[in-house]
Amino acid sequence: MKLDPETDLTFTRTLAAPRALVWECWTSCEHIPHFFVPKPHRVTACDIDLRVGGRFNTVMEVDGQEMPNEGVYLEVVEGRKLVFTDAYSEGWKPAPDPFMTAILELSDAEGGGTTYTATARHRSAETRKVHEEMGFFDGWGTVATQLDAYASRLAEARA
């Protein structure tokens, strides 16, 4: 995938959690509330239909305000790649004013963890800039940290 620095934001991190567990966390409403938004913000609702064109809807509570997010999955490659966007809601209904398309890529890291690449593609340089100033790197970085901590507690609980 060829990125465009004008419109895209991306970072890669190594997580301790194994790839299958990272995938499970990202694709289940049981797990999403535990890491999906930087604390103390919360996820108050989650609705997932994990297939191409299926819904990925969440509601976040940010500073006491409920913020609904409607989206769909564009690509689902089990354990490897998850693409979703707010550019559509279920049934391929185009959104009037989409913000971004997110691409998560997972691969096995040396030593058993996961190489985790999170990318946000935008339709304009302006939208990319808005997302960067909203704190893309801090926000998505915090989500990755929360995810890794949650996945490791989950792995321990299951051991």
Next chain:
Amino acid sequence: MKLDPETDLTFTRTLAAPRALVWECWTSCEHIPHFFVPKPHRVTACDIDLRVGGRFNTVMEVDGQEMPNEGVYLEVVEGRKLVFTDAYSEGWKPAPDPFMTAILELSDAEGGGTTYTATARHRSAETRKVHEEMGFFDGWGTVATQLDAYASRLAEARA
């Protein structure tokens, strides 16, 4: 799929051609130039990678002007449903100013033909209106007529 009359345009026709042949015509660059734009306009280039996220790029010549169209497939259900849009180019790069999302649905008609439903979804009522005034029903209707005539010549040639 629940349509929105404010933003969507749709029609259903019965074609004489069998479903497998209609599907083949719509998904191959060998066939696309024979029906894809109302004559005397022409398709001068076609590039298809038939998979979710794969490219569906064409160039049309309209009144001597070359008009490139870059898009991707959003959903590919062999023989049944084809969804594509100019909202992305290959690699899920969001387009700055997308026009529509097209949904073709094919099913077996009584007597061996194909029930052919073509739908265009837009992100606003305004864009739907522009498309309607550009001649959606005439244009896509002509494409369906050309497709059926071409498919029947193809079936004869192969018989």
